[in-house]
């Protein structure tokens with residue numbers, strides 16, 4: 001076989017295997033802001049990446065850019081440029097720590113909800129190109145029931161809800177779950193309790209929210225784990241280096257590691273398997289138009 005034919009064959013094979021790869025689409029959300037959602041998303045993404053998975057972290061907290069700031073980078077292009085059809089999806093993907101790929105949210109705008117049909121089509125087509133390129137796409141959504149956050153959550157295959165032990169955070173998380181559940185009863189939620197002072201507080205928080213979800217919504221809320229209240233988190237934020245990178249053995253890092261292990265070992269529940277990016281986008285499109 002000529003060199004050229006061999007090259008072609010390799011190309012076709014790599015294309016084929018790329019298409020077989022299933023991309024899991026996960027949203028990370030919370031009822032209330034400031035609960036540690038962006039820090040969790042970033043460090044969880046880095047943990048998955050360090051396990052050998054290819055991860056794309058997508059800052060979908062439109063207009064409130066976080067992820068780039070947490071990494072001390074100021075990327076030229078962001079989601080904004082994609083939404084405005086100024087750049088392609090490939091131009092707005094940047095590389096962070098441990099070769100983590102990420103898309104910055106951009107700041108100073110809040111018009112995802114005002115996109116016209118051509119802009120939506122462009123967004124959906126561009127994000128669709130990611131299918132099979134990565135193992136995981138993680139969306140760090142805005143807090144609460146903003147329209148955008150809502151669409152991402154309802155469309156994603158899995159949703160991780162971050163709460164703290166504070167009553168306001170718990171009630172807001174529950175309100176969010178209830179609202180999404182009423183729209184799409186199939187959305188599988190998983191819970192992360194952040195900033196716990198001890199195991200008991202973590203367990204009590206998880207029990208509270210799980211009990212009401214079971215009782216009033218008939219919904220199971222599997223727990224991915226607790227993350228300790230840890231001074232290293234805010235130290236790392238100030239240094240603009242992810243805490244799992246800066247403090248690889250601090251309590252919060254160990255906790256995120258445990259969560260990652262539990263996440264990977266957990267069986268996908270029914271309804272989660274289907275579709276990858278394509279099914280995500282189909283659902284998203286129905287909600288947008």
Ligand SMILES: Nc1ncnc2c1ncn2[C@@H]1O[C@H](COP(=O)(O)OP(=O)(O)O)[C@@H](O)[C@H]1O
Pocket residue numbers: 030032033034035036037038039040066194195196227228229230231233234237252
């Ligand atoms: N486990 C933790 N321990 C201590 N402080 C934390 C922890 N998680 C978050 N924080 C603090 O909360 C702040 C807000 O976190 P962030 O991830 O930006 O929240 P969100 O994305 O939910 O708005 C951080 O800057 C940090 O100071």
Ligand SMILES: [Mg+2]
Pocket residue numbers: 037038039061066
């Ligand atoms: Mg945030």
